[in-house]
Amino acid sequence: MEKLMFLTKFLRSPRDIGSITPSSRFLAKAMVKPVDWNSAKHVAELGAGTGVFTKYIDRLRSPECKVVIFEQDRGMRQRLERLYPELHYHHDACQITSAMKQYGINQFDYILSGLPFTNFSQELRDEIMNEVEKALKPGGMFVAFQFSLQMRKQLSERFERVSLDFVPMNVLPAFVYRCEKAR
Template identity: 45%
Template sequence: MNIPEYQLFLQGFLKNPQRVGSILPSSRFLAAKIVQSVPWNEVKSVAELGSGTGAITRYIKAQLTDSAKVFLFERDKKMRESLKVKYPHFIFHSNASYLVKKINQEGINQLDCIICGLPFFNFTSEMQETILSQIVRSLKPGGVLIAYQYSLQMKKKFTEQLIIEKIEFVPYNFPPTFVYVCRRDELIDVGKSSF
């Protein structure tokens, strides 16, 4: 028997609120805002960090060509297994701290886009730095990060390593959410930076 998405998400939150970050999956309003923010015609490879039950994933799938490489990162095993059934052609991993290594293993050097719903506000400063470093290193020059967060806490850290093009507020989500649209600077050589 398939566990309904909301129940699966709530179970994940109750089991580990530090990793799940919310009691409900993302709303369709948030998903629509995220999808509108991505230049899909440029996307041949994409990663979603914190895929949950697939509330955003279904919208990502609808935008992509069949040849696009899609990486889904989800720590919760039950949610990850549920996603594998729904999206058998996507590539699954549990830990976004190894983003660069995992995409490289699949023959991808850099991604065109990363969609991130990880609850940074629950992470230690060290973990925030590790994941942000992985994001920046795995994005191609000019690549896009769409990150949705429940506060503006990460604005300073994003600004230090990425160009924030805009931040939009989505009130019709629980909790209400900020969507950061960021781009990796085309002039930065990450190989020479101090990550």
């Protein structure tokens, strides 16, 4: 059912969804691996889709960890709200800092992203990345996956350290960027 919903959304709006199928469990595990779940107090997920990463985030987080899920698609967001009612939800990744205020968060320790940046205009990429930079605490980490290395230069210009993992067991194989903000 999840895959059918994802495919339907992709066919209606491929630029917004970015993939024909949800991410694999291998990619999901690679995305949540960099997070220190014992110390994380504030985590955001951008572009949650059907909740492949959300499931792991909810399972691994401590009870004190406040999580905000950003998903533009109303149907997908409502589904996630039903599945994970203890998390917080917002519709627009361009409004990370205003959502933080709404939920009483000063800064995020980690921001995980499944957004298809390759499909976005440079203006939209910059708008989202400006929000990410403002929202992350010093020493915080932005973790994002992409199907290409197109974002490498832009991320290297914004973050103190950028490292990559390659996840071949996914349709399509993906790169996981781990981007650390300067302290």
